[in-house]
Amino acid sequence: MLDSIEHLTPAQIVAELDKYIIGQQDAKRNVAIALRNRWRRMNADESIRREIVPNNILMIGATGVGKTEIARRLAKIADAPFTKVEASKFTEVGYVGRDVESMVRDLVEQSVNMVKTKKKEEVKQKAAEVVEDIILDALIPPIQGGRSTPGYSGNSDPNAMPDNDYELNERTREKFREKIRNGELEDRKIEIRIQQSSMPGMGVMGPGMDEASMMNIQEMISGMMPKKTKKRKVTIAEARKILLEEEAAKLIDMDEVKEEAIFKAENSGVIFIDEIDKVASSSKKGSGPDVSREGVQRDLLPIVEGSTVNTKYGVINTDHILFIAAGAFHVAKPSDLIPELQGRFPIRVELQSLTKEDFYQILKFPKNALTKQYVALLAAEDVELSFADEALDEIASIAYEVNSEVENIGARRLHTVMSRLLNDILFDVPDKIGANAHIVVTREMVLERLSDMVKNRDLSQYIL
Known part of the structure; x- marks a missing residue:
């Protein structure tokens, strides 16, 4: 699943980054090595594969020198799920703010969307054929035993479909099929049935209810509700767009999507933690805001070290996710981070100010x-x-x-x-x-x- 980087050497990865980012060769070299190491690990001997952990990177440099762009472009080159978070948005558990585990859930969501898009592309041709038949049925309903298909509610032309004349009806349908394929009827309006959300978005409240549990309950309740459809009168061009998305979604196996997405997130996911310096304690007094900052670091630590996180798509292990942290470090220094967290970012890269x-x-x-x-x-x-x-x-x-x-x-x-x-x-x-x-x-x-x-x-x- 990491085939996209199989043929890219570290030098070629740097060359790809050079197309978008000027300078910062040291940072590019380090992220290129980190990316290639992903492929190397996946092709290493199975007996040691799980023991090989990524070398997380800490980028140090002023704003606007290319830290985020390097990480984002790296993920695009690898066709990997990528999420960017700001460390300052997190707060210690028990205070109002985002839970640190939410960054892993965001990554999995990104991964699911990527896999879903890829799978939809694979079934696009088949879905297009189904959509063509739906549009044709809306224009010229097929005859069964001399009568229109029961339950049909589309527009029909009585002159084009004489009763009890199955062969003529089929010939007319084929003519209209050609017109549809040639784009001659794009502005013609038809009535179609589309699925609508069975229930509006709802919040679930309860003591100690975390984000993952709330999403699982919402999905479970939504799955129990009957699927509703509604009629819409749209042009054939609009109908094709709406129905193609719907039919492609029906053709893909969501269990397979979830399984592949979790594998992709675990083995090629990149999480970019910006403003890490904002949660570094610039003093060792052990009181006031510094305690809260250290609390955020301690909450981040197990995620970066490697732990399991519950998501609505399943449990994900963070052992092999690549974490790239960045900060200006104007006030605080990298050494102001707690020692355990410093140890999880062994590669230090200083980005140069732009000339x-x-x-x-x-x-x-x-x-x-x-x-x-x-x-x-x-x-x-x-x-x-x-x-x-x-x-x-x-x-x-x-x-x-x-x-x-x-x-x-x-x-x-x-x-x-x-x-x-x-x-x-x-x-x-x-x-x-x-x-x-x-x-x-x-x-x-x-x-x-x-x-x-x-x-x-x-x-x-x-x-x-």
């Missing part, structure tokens, strides 16, 4: 570069946008300077700068700037529109 040259490359080279995003947005209006190299250099310089003067928020500063630069153009298209226009962003335009950002030392309105 002016990094900003320039971020604007120019990644597949998802901001400049490419704006080009695509305006291309939707048939307006061609391009950036002169000197303009990109100036944008990078301004972003770097603003970060130095105010607060360093890394690559996120580019969003502010680019928005300020292009907002007038985005507003004027298509009213003042029509289709087929070609706009070139020059260094002069950048200086004219962004000079006040550099002059204004307060810069309060530009801080994200």
Whole structure:
């Protein structure tokens, strides 16, 4: 099930990450090794396979330098379930807040959705054939013994379906089948029956009721209720979309989905714990908020060490989930984490602050570069946008300077700068700037529109 990384060596994984993330080679190397080790473990001798534990990674670096993006892209490369949580959202057991086990449940939910999507794709062709028959029955009901199918409530054309003429009816149905396949009837309206939720969302209250128990009770009650259907009059194009989802869901085996999803989450899941420094105790006084922070760490510890968590899809073991923690560590230090938790993140990676040259490359080279995003947005209006190299250099310089003067928020500063630069153009298209226009962003335009950002030392309105 980890075939997607079978042919990717650590160097190739880094090359894939390079397409989206500039710099941070040390972090990329470490996550690439961690990812390849997943495949190595799954192909190791069975006698030692369960003993090989992942080397969890602690990323240290300011905001906006690429910590989250590295983890997210890594999961995409591996086709692995991924969930991001913020450690500061958790609170010690007994206080109001999220339970630490919820991050594992979120991961399993993500895994189930991934497997379900894959399975639906596999049965798509079969489901499409079933949907075609449903649509055809709604247009021209089949004749059985000279009469329409009992219980049919769709639209029918009496001229197209003479009574007691089975062969003519079949020929007419085949003609309409061809029309459906050729897309000639997409706007024609038909009446279909679709399943609706048998009961609205409900809360279950009780003493000591945890999240997993509540979800299981809701699912059990929902399963006991009869399935309801309702009629809807929609176009054939809409009907196909609605029914394809419904029929594909009927064709997949949910027990198989759950089993595969739990395996996938346990063996290839990635949990990214951000802001871990916010729950690190910066002092050893043992009172006040530091006690609560240490409590969160102690709640996180068994999950990261390896334990079993109940989810509505079954029990999941966290022994081989890869945990990547990250934090700026401006105030607290990694050594302020409790020793047991430090030991569960043996790989330490320090990410570098972004330089002016990094900003320039971020604007120019990644597949998802901001400049490419704006080009695509305006291309939707048939307006061609391009950036002169000197303009990109100036944008990078301004972003770097603003970060130095105010607060360093890394690559996120580019969003502010680019928005300020292009907002007038985005507003004027298509009213003042029509289709087929070609706009070139020059260094002069950048200086004219962004000079006040550099002059204004307060810069309060530009801080994200």
